[in-house]
Amino acid sequence: MKYIVTIFTMIAFAGLMALIFLYAQIRFDAYKIIDYTPKLTTQIYDRNGELIANLFDDENRLYVDYKNIPPRLIEALVATEDTSFFEHSGINLEAIFRALVKDIHAMKMVEGASTITQQLIKNTVLSRQKTLTRKVNEAILAYTVESSLTKEQILERYFNHVYFGHGYYGVKTAAHGYFNKTLDALTLKEIAILVGLPKAPSSYDPTKHMDLSLSRANQVVNRMYALGWISEAEYTKSTLEHPMVYDETLTRNKAPYVVDEVIKSLSTEYDDIKKGGYQIYLTIDLKLQHLAHESLKVGYNGMVSRMGKDANASDLNGAMVVMENGTGNILALVGGLDYAKSSFNRATQSKRQPGSSFKPFLYQKALDWGYSPLSEIPDISRTYVNSETDEEWKPKNYENDFEGLITLKEALVHSRNLATINLLSLLGLDSVYKELKKDGFKNLSMDLSLALGSFGISPLEYSGFYSMFANYGVRTEPMLVRKIVNRQGVEKIYETKTQTMTSPKQSYLMIDMMKEVVKRGTGRNAQVPGIEIAGKTGTTNSSVDVWFCGFSPDIEVITWFGNDNNSPLKKGETGGRSAAPAFKYFMTKYVELHPETTREFKIPEGVESRKIDGTTEFFTDVSPFPKTNNVKQLKEDSGLMF
Structure with missing residues (x-):
């Protein structure tokens, strides 16, 4: 009997030890359930709370x-x-x-x-x-x-x-x-x-x-x-009952170019962006996002129709960025015509030459340094020689003519290359270059071709710089993410970043000049009935890149078209002919969606006006009307022959 009890005791002890061993092996498994922290899907919403996309790794899970x-x-x-x-x-x-x-x-x-x-x-x-x-x-x-x-x-x-x-x-x-x-x-x-x-x-x-x-x-x-x-x-x-069942993609991605940019911009800050269960609220408006894509198609279709039936348009593409003036909120960001064919985001990743759309930045410097919209500058041809290579550069106007003397306003309205190059020379290349670098521009050319926008920049980055015109002298950094909420419900709010570039009164002089570009200049195809539009066309050499950068009192729209392989577009394609119609389509539909939008630019304090030949001209104490001997003085100062 004693031996039987001993045997049973040993068996019981062995069983207990086995259970303890098993528990030691699986206790970590128990912790996985007790301290449950599963992979959670991150959801991206537009500014109105509409779901844009689900982001997840392996497991699509909403808690x-x-x-x-x-x-x-x-x-x-x-x-x-x-x-x-x-x-x-x-x-x-x-x-x-x-x-x-x-x-x-x-x-x-x-x-x-x-x-x-x-x-x-x-x-x-x-x-x-x-x-x-x-x-x-x-x-x-x-x-x-x-x-x-x-x-x-x-x-x-x-x-x-x-x-x-x-x-x-x-x-x-x-x-x-x-x-x-x-x-x-x-x-x-x-x-x-x-x-x-x-x-x-x-x-x-x-x-x-x-x-x-x-x-x-x-x-x-x-x-x-x-x-x-x-x-x-x-x-x-x-x-x-027979319920309605939906068969949709797991990501439900309604704006892939936007989502790619969100992932790219937040990945360094959140290494668990696809499994952390975040709620990301964007500045994007899905209705405007779809409208921007539709507008690009309008511009694209117009260009294709002008190519002819036998032309190959496989490399032709475009991008559009829509931004709210005062806040920098990006309302729409489209990086291409068809994401399924190409996920390359031309709005954020491509570096294209802005061409003549860059001219307002140079003209704004002239205004801030005392020039008036009516100050006259020489629109004449000159030949420039590179002292190191002896290579000649002889720029010309798009129309292959020149005006002699022309006002700043008329030079911008008609996008006169020669006048702009001569203006840069008068202002001083070194001085302008340093100021533009200080303003944040990168990869600028340290030569007179700078006047024609001969450097690369993405449409998104460009929209930030362009906001200084639409926002009365205050540059607003484009903002895509408004708020992030983590799985614990803690919010992180992103604030608008701004930089004052010039005063409201000086900025308004440029707004008025850019309004004239749309009224009667190279941007006529961007006119929208019932609302004031300001903007500037951009066309690079051989029409490799065409732009229209325009804005209303409330929003700014940057539009670009070009070939992905950097080959020239069909002869005759310009920013005014190709990009401006896409802008016009968007803005026309935008006004229909938002009839409450501001229709006229406000004239800030410090801006005075005077009627000349029936036209209202504006001036400030910094940029007064030119003196009567201005032309003669300009000739003497410039050293240029007429």
């Missing part, structure tokens, strides 16, 4: 707290998977014995007896293999989890972790994905479909096997009715 899970959803799950869930301690012994009898009778494992807790464990840390070792591990884990978490916490983890098919992890994701609904808006039949999915997600996927999905859902409804948890009327109505 829902227990308090926001509808009671009917919990009832459906418990009725179907584990009726005694709120009574047991992790495993259901009665169900285990019942399943064991069936397994012995069949001489193999044919039926499980998993509780919801055990199913959570299988889905989270263990395999689905029906082996004795796994079952023991599962039981130990189930007791461990149940002793550490409340039933509500277990249900919360289950509903957020389980796979519901079609790439949807978690019940909230599945509700949005299959039905385009929040959880509290689901019908009983839709709830039943979701509850029935985890058993066989692929087989019961309603986008692929609707008949099987409905059949499985009816089993769920029938079980709830059998338990008396729903009424006969609810049972009948739900059984007959």
Whole structure:
């Protein structure tokens, strides 16, 4: 008898040690469930709260707290998977014995007896293999989890972790994905479909096997009715219901160029951007984003129609950036005509020459240094020789003529290259270059070709510089992300960054000159009835790049077209002919969408006016009307021959 007791003691001790060893091996698995931190989908919204895209790595999961899970959803799950869930301690012994009898009778494992807790464990840390070792591990884990978490916490983890098919992890994701609904808006039949999915997600996927999905859902409804948890009327109505099911992409990406830029700009700040469960609120307006893409197509189609039927337009592309003047909020950002064909973002990644659209920056320097819009400058041809290479440069006007003397305003209105180059020479190349570098421009040419915008810049970066005109002398940095909320609900607000470049009164002189560009100059094709538009065209040598940079009192629109391989466009394509129509289409539709938009530019304090030959001309104390001997003095100062 003594030996028998010893043997039993040793067996019991060995069993205890085995359990301790097993627990030591799996306790870390228990922590994964207890300290549950799953990969969560980051969602990007536009300024109006409309979903732009889902970002995720591997698992598309939207988290829902227990308090926001509808009671009917919990009832459906418990009725179907584990009726005694709120009574047991992790495993259901009665169900285990019942399943064991069936397994012995069949001489193999044919039926499980998993509780919801055990199913959570299988889905989270263990395999689905029906082996004795796994079952023991599962039981130990189930007791461990149940002793550490409340039933509500277990249900919360289950509903957020389980796979519901079609790439949807978690019940909230599945509700949005299959039905385009929040959880509290689901019908009983839709709830039943979701509850029935985890058993066989692929087989019961309603986008692929609707008949099987409905059949499985009816089993769920029938079980709830059998338990008396729903009424006969609810049972009948739900059984007959045939819900609308959606089959959409998991990302739901409505603005891929924007999303790419968001990921790029935030990746250094958030290394878990695709799995951290952030809510990112952008300045983008999806309606305007779609309108900008549509507007680019208008400009593109016009250019293609002028090419002729046999022309190859495969390299022709464009970009558009729309920005709110005062805030710098980017309302639309389109980096190409077709993202599916090319994901290269021409709005942010390409560096194209701005051409004549750069001239207002030079003219603004002239105004700030005492020139008036009516100051006259020489519009004459000159030949420049490179002292190092002896290479000659003889710039010319687009019209191949010259005016002799011309006012600053007329030179800008008609985009006179020769006058602009001569103005740069008069102002001093070194002085202007230093000022522009100080303003933030990069990669500038340290020669007179600077006057013609002979450097590379992206449309997005350019929109920031151009905002100084639309915003009365204050440069506003383009802002794409407005707010980020992390999974704990902590918000990070992004503020507008500004830099004063000139005074409002001096800026208005340029606004008036750029209004004239649109009224009667190279930008005539950008006119929009009922609203004042200011802007500047840009066309580089051989029409490699064509631009229209325009703005109303409220918004700015930068439009660019060119070939991706930097080859010239068809002869005759210019910023006014090619880019301005796209701008006009956008702005016309914008005014229809926003009739409340400001229609006229306000004249700031310090700006005076005078009528000359029936035309209102503006001046300030910094830029007074030119003296009567201005032309003679200019000739003497410039040393130029006329």
